[in-house]
Amino acid sequence: MDAAELFKALSDPTRRTILDELQRSDGQTLFEICGRLIMKHGLSSSRQAISQHLAVLEEAGLVTTRREGRYKFHHLDTSPLRSIVERWPINDD
Amino acid sequence: MDAAELFKALSDPTRRTILDELQRSDGQTLFEICGRLIMKHGLSSSRQAISQHLAVLEEAGLVTTRREGRYKFHHLDTSPLRSIVERWPINDD
DNA sequence: TTGACAGGCAAGTGGTTACTTGCATATAAA
């Protein structure tokens, strides 16, 4: 929603990797994301660190969540990115 | 070119305002940009601060420069933004 | 009910970064 929160969310490389991972497989839980980041992306981030990153992404509207029992599933929403190309239309090369 | 530099450049509100200002009027000098930011956008940034912001934007490829004598003109280039929507295609609402 | 599992909250810490300050370089006008 807010431009500041959107760009702040995108400014961190770990958060961008989380978006990549959710794009590959949408609807993952916190623990699933942690495992994938360590295994495949070679990142050694703690559960708390990833949790805080997901909160930032959710504030920016890039990630939505869905609760089911003790599980919380995370979904990618790329629609806030539209505001970027609307603000600065992309030139032809 | 590099994703880290691109998102880092976009993460600062003053730098985003500079992009807005260059979109309004392309090819401004450092002093012109300083004046506009103070006058119209209500920002009280020093010349050195703006100069450093422009260097970050130039490293990210969002601003190109052209020297003419003691003047240096700054031009907006939005093409690096294409990599964002290519990395995370925008969903339909 | 007890234990394991999934996640949340909050204070403290280290590194990054935006900004200032002071000086330097280069071009153009007087």
Place this chain on the structure above:
DNA sequence: TTTATATGCAAGTAACCACTTGCCTGTCAA
């Protein structure tokens, strides 16, 4: 040649941010 103009460089400072640490809440299985 002086002087003003336009910009560049580099060290120091203060605020911000990612991360850790420790403890707490809620859910489900045994």
